Amino acid sequence: MDYDIAIIGLGPAGATLARLLKSEFKVVALDKKQDCGSDGFNKPCGGLLATDSQRSFIRFNLNLPTDILTDPQIFSVKTLDLQTNLIRNYQRTYINFNRHKFDLWLKSLIPNHVDVKHNTLCKSIERIIDGYQVTFIENNQQKVITAKYVVGADGADSMVRRMRYPTHTIRQYIAIQQWFTEKHPVPFYSCIFDNNITNCYAWSISKDNHFIFGGAFPKKGANEKFEQLKQKLEQNGFIFGSPIKTEKCHVIYPQRWRDFHVGNEQIFLIGEAAGFISASSLEGISYAFDSAEILSQILNGEAKNPNKAYYQKTLKLRLKLLSKIIKAKILTTPLLRKIIMKSKVAHIENIK
Template sequence: MRLDSEIRPEFETIVAGAGPAGIMAAIQAAQTGRVLLVDSSSLPRDKSCGGMIHEHARKGLDRIAKVPDELLLDPGHVNFRYWDWDRSIKKTTALRFLNVNRIAFDDWMLSLLPSNVEVVGSTSLVDFSQTPKGVTVSLKSNGSTQEVPCATLIGADGARSAVRRGLGVENVATYVTLQDFVTLDGAIEPFFDCIYMRDIGDDFAYAYVVPKGETAIIGSVFYPKTRRPHLKQDQCIDILRTKLPQLGDSVKREASVALHVRSVADVAPGQGRVLLAGEAGGFMSPTSGEGISYAINSGYCAGQAVATSGPDDRLAEYTRSTSAIAGNIRRKLRWLPIMESRTGKYVAGFVPTPIVSKITEGL
């Protein structure tokens, strides 16, 4: 798909970013006028992700469609398990996720868009300006730039949001993430294992291992500004193979970022006629790194604000409707000092499994 002369110049809403936040926002906003949804990637995109769909994401999606069974991998569901590697302590929780391939999931979400949403890939928002009457958005595609006016701009352009920067709001710091897709020389247990080990150093937050049909994902999450993360990921995989010899060769490695939310001030709903949804708005679990439900739910609120309010009232409506999400982030932030400290991680090993399970469900 590309930006070309077929695109008519006027849209009620322009959405930058065709992730779950942008798609959900576009679907809702389309109730009240034409929507242009652009993404700098070619579509369907390939977003680095564990593909773990939380119950809250599923419920958010239920408002428009049920996640089809065809999207589920083998195993279709996995429970979250906390694993203190060095002390060989495993705590299985009742927290259950749908296990999907993220490319297929995002492609399915795109298929839900109604016909009055024009979707254009390989097109980046490079700038915008707003007046009391509306927003003019500069979109770049194939080396040429086009100015497109709209009543409302929704920035759903992820962790390094150009829209957020354009409002003069600093982007949130980001974790460095690495994911390897490895072959499996034998089955591994059907869990979403979240693994804490001490040997990788203090800039290592945690690793995760999830079976994905014929392959498994091995992910590592590092605190912002970690140096040589690729070497640390190699080291982590070597250590994991000592107890999980089924983890075979890496067939693909991805490097990405995810929000490192540290304050409720990181949440920024927007300014004037510009709304920020999903990671662009700082909406993500600060404790679990789960972001799809936050993207879906904040995107829904942004699109609903467009559908139910006049252009001048949309930001106020969006701020009101996302206040519960901001409150949820504020509550989760209270756990961070415990979760990130060596002592907290050590003590977790002594906490009875049903209590760990209960706490994890709230993160």
């Protein structure tokens, strides 16, 4: 084998695993992002760091550089139910940051003993005796390497998951985000529910004088639904104007226990590739960190059956994600949502 471990994808999950693996391993890491600048692949994301991710930073003994932060830092999410016209403010302790800079920074922390290939697209993973053959395109050239273990850290559209587990499908929505010049007098975060438009939800964020509006929609008619929602929100005081840029990507939406797939036969899935994303908030960075941390401990400890150990050690994480599925079902059910919002529990009233 050329390598002990091949990591496909260096988002928060892959970059964290690459950083935590011990130097005795021969590791290759392939990522379609470039190593600097804003050209090439950029992950569409809200760029909000939840408390669970902040906890990972404590465990990793890492501090977030301030040049990754964006302005302003906001302490609540305005939640709108367009079916009942209820509006509530819920306290949140998110950190508002630039997602692309964050990903590049995480990549920069990968130690030199890992063979990192930037701007490289992995094309296929094929089983060979004792491991896998990995085919990728680097500098317009097709190359092949072999590795004992393959880690799919390649996100929602995971090629590793699609190639190795073609029958394992998870519900996916199209996430659409548009960036506008921020014109609201007081910038805010929002979370918007309207079951007539989507059975998921929409959101808005303010970042460095930009107003970002996004939503997750069923694939059929996603663009029309997005525009419809914008029109409705204009009547609720949202200011859009002309979009500066539009981003689209798939976002997975786990709904059942079997939607989580951690891999087998020397393949491991981590982060969103494994289905690890909160169905109730689409927060996924903490699960990317957690799954990478768990896998690094198993591989570093040279467990006898690492696939079995990874399955067992991620049980708690999967149970937590199951609770988010239940929470999402409650929040996207109009009657239950109405009862919660009407109760005003945890709501903080604006006095001005």
